[in-house]
Amino acid sequence: DTEVTQTPKHLVMGMTNKKSLKCEQHMGHRAMYWYKQKAKKPPELMFVYSYEKLSINESVPSRFSPECPNSSLLNLHLHALQPEDSALYLCASSPKRQNTGELFFGEGSRLTVL
């Protein structure tokens, strides 16, 4: 199984809603990542989890709350988002190595905040 699965594929939410994005991989990778991608822009790193511990938080607003319940799952909890948070949210994983090698990406969750 070489897939990273993200759900939901599409999400529309109001600014007062609480929702979650989910990501799952069964490749035994011990590093998992959240990226945010706006239209016609490159992906921007948000969070890195290494061995289920948050190792990098790229100054992301607290309305985004990541969680790694186990080595296969990664969640991104969303609360009180703004319309400018509308974007494609990409999850990726990689084997835990000395340096970052190939990232395996999911298809993304497209978020629209009304």
Added chain:
Amino acid sequence: SQQGEEDPQALSIQEGENATMNCSYKTSINNLQWYRQNSGRGLVHLILIRSNEREKHSGRLRVTLDTSKKSSSLLITASRAADTASYFCATDGGGGGADGLTFGKGTHLIIQP
């Protein structure tokens, strides 16, 4: 954080022609990678070149790396309509650990049938 810069930002060529994209970066690296993204989809890894390598081939792909100029190029030979996509270079920042990748701005490639 470093940011790769690709050029051109957009490239339109005829099917069968070769496509060349360039990438520049700012800091030291352990490796440089290229990814493809079809519209609105996830990114797919194409090729990785380590900092001590100068050239690498994979099928119709050829990547070069010049660490003295902090630049890389991706050549796609004999292009096909299915190669239409955005292409991003990505660098690892040179540190140890799985710290993620920083992506360049990307080149949008259109292959005209």
